[in-house]
Amino acid sequence: MTDFTLWDIVRNLLLAGRWTVVLSLIAFAGGALVGLVLTLARMGGLKPIRWLIRLYVDLFQGTPLLMQLFLAYFGAAVLGFDVSAWTAASVALTLFTSAFLCDIWRGCVEAVPSGQWQASRVLGLNYLQSMRHVILPQALRLAVPPTVGFSVQVIKGTALASVIGFVELTKAGTMLNNAAFAPFTIFALVALGYFILCYPLSRYARHLEKKLYGAGIR
Amino acid sequence: MALVSVKDLHKSFGELEVLKGIDLEVEAGEVVSIIGRSGSGKSTLLRCLNQLERHDWGTIVLADQRLDGAAMSPGELSQNVGMVFQSFNLFPHKTVVENVMLAPLVVKQTPRGEARRIAESVLAKVGMSEKVDAYPAQLSGGQQQRVAIARALAMNPKVLLCDEVTSALDPELVGEVLRVLEELAREGMTLILVTHEMKFARDVSDRVVFMHQGRIHESGDPQTLFTQPRTPELSQFIASVL
Numbered sequence: 001m002t003d004f005t006l007w008d009i010v011r012n013l014l015l016a017g018r019w020t021v022v023l024s025l026i027a028f029a030g031g032a033l034v035g036l037v038l039t040l041a042r043m044g045g046l047k048p049i050r051w052l053i054r055l056y057v058d059l060f061q062g063t064p065l066l067m068q069l070f071l072a073y074f075g076a077a078v079l080g081f082d083v084s085a086w087t088a089a090s091v092a093l094t095l096f097t098s099a100f101l102c103d104i105w106r107g108c109v110e111a112v113p114s115g116q117w118q119a120s121r122v123l124g125l126n127y128l129q130s131m132r133h134v135i136l137p138q139a140l141r142l143a144v145p146p147t148v149g150f151s152v153q154v155i156k157g158t159a160l161a162s163v164i165g166f167v168e169l170t171k172a173g174t175m176l177n178n179a180a181f182a183p184f185t186i187f188a189l190v191a192l193g194y195f196i197l198c199y200p201l202s203r204y205a206r207h208l209e210k211k212l213y214g215a216g217i218r
Numbered sequence: 219m220a221l222v223s224v225k226d227l228h229k230s231f232g233e234l235e236v237l238k239g240i241d242l243e244v245e246a247g248e249v250v251s252i253i254g255r256s257g258s259g260k261s262t263l264l265r266c267l268n269q270l271e272r273h274d275w276g277t278i279v280l281a282d283q284r285l286d287g288a289a290m291s292p293g294e295l296s297q298n299v300g301m302v303f304q305s306f307n308l309f310p311h312k313t314v315v316e317n318v319m320l321a322p323l324v325v326k327q328t329p330r331g332e333a334r335r336i337a338e339s340v341l342a343k344v345g346m347s348e349k350v351d352a353y354p355a356q357l358s359g360g361q362q363q364r365v366a367i368a369r370a371l372a373m374n375p376k377v378l379l380c381d382e383v384t385s386a387l388d389p390e391l392v393g394e395v396l397r398v399l400e401e402l403a404r405e406g407m408t409l410i411l412v413t414h415e416m417k418f419a420r421d422v423s424d425r426v427v428f429m430h431q432g433r434i435h436e437s438g439d440p441q442t443l444f445t446q447p448r449t450p451e452l453s454q455f456i457a458s459v460l
Contacts, residue, residue, distance in 0.1 A: 119307035122268050123321035123373065124296025133320060137311045
């Protein structure tokens with residue numbers, strides 16, 4: 001068996017870690033975009049639309065991300081689409097992220113006190129004007145900490161993409177371990193990799209939360 | 219012809235009938251205080267007057283114009299009827315002057331310079347010129363409420379509705395808000411107030427309306443009403459609040 005130096009392991013993990021970062025960014029950007037459209041449609045839309053979106057959110061929140069990845073990868077193949085692990089992982093994580101963000105953001109809009117709606121209504125602002133000038137700016141400030149906090153879940157969620165053969169941090173760790181057989185070292189390093197990505201975000205979310213409540217917006 | 223004319227107003231929330239036929243006329247420049255126990259329908263009446271609540275039956279006419287149903291858009295309504303809330307409801311993400319300028323800018327499409335001038339003049343009227351660039355969270359309750367009054371005045375409404383505007387204030391801050399309202403009354407602003415401030419109702423109002431169980435139970439000039447109540451309900455109410 002070839003000898004792996006620690007540097008070999010670290011180097012390979014770092015190389016694979018890039019794809020964890022890229023997949024996280026795709027999932028988060030895509031999820032935010034879809035989530036935003038869903039949030040707006042859910043708040044202003046007709047009853048059947050609102051009902052459909054709620055079903056969508058419940059579906060993705062109520063099933064394991066692992067199953068969603070399996071369905072995106074193998075399900076697409078059954079339907080005759082030849083999707084790469086990249087595509088399947090991106091699509092599944094985007095949909096997963098959008099469902100959670102849609103729910104987080106709806107909560108933020110609803111958390112703006114009803115007195116704000118009433119005040120803008122009696123000042124003569126219509127629904128869209130109230131939304132734009134009064135409700136959304138406040139909802140946005142409320143939304144930043146939980147959104148940043150949720151991005152941590154997205155990063156950790158990308159680990160599951162390893163099961164459909166997507167080579168990111170976790171998959172690279174498994175592959176390295178098959179060759180070098182140093183499970184403790186390797187998986188400790190993998191875990192450290194996720195921690196280095198997630199910890200600053202958690203800290204930042206907490207900092208934002210403190211700042212928000214310190215500003216006395218609520 | 220009265221400025222505000224309410225006829226046979228009914229409003230229910232589900233099974234609960236809150237307003238059981240209200241008739242009320244308010245002349246231009248008149249100050250009318252509505253008193254009564256909680257649950258008597260006084261706040262609901264006020265909220266029907268600016269259509270925050272849709273009434274089920276009856277008419278509301280303001281300066282010869284129906285304002286109920288779809289007769290008036292929120293934009294038009296806001297230029298006729300202003301409202302100040304118990305909980306201020308200032309916009310926390312906007313400064314004092316931005317709070318006051320918002321409706322003129324967005325609803326009336328007033329040019330920015332002109333809106334600023336209007337805002338400064340109404341803020342001066344409520345004694346808040348010093349704080350134009352402060353955020354609501356930096357102000358005391360009394361100051362916030364004065365800004366809220368200025369914000370309503372910026373739309374130049376014909377009548378100002380005040381819904382228990384001093385109830386959320388610390389006792390030492392009540393006076394500064396009441397003084398602003400008194401000043402407005404003296405300048406001829408038409409005011410309809412729901413209030414628990416009996417002294418204010420007695421000293422400043424032209425007329426006091428006592429509501430009881432969804433109806434106007436008694437109304438008249440404040441001196442007579444407070445000193446010679448005709449009904450036992452009003453006597454009891456006066457005894458309980460004084």
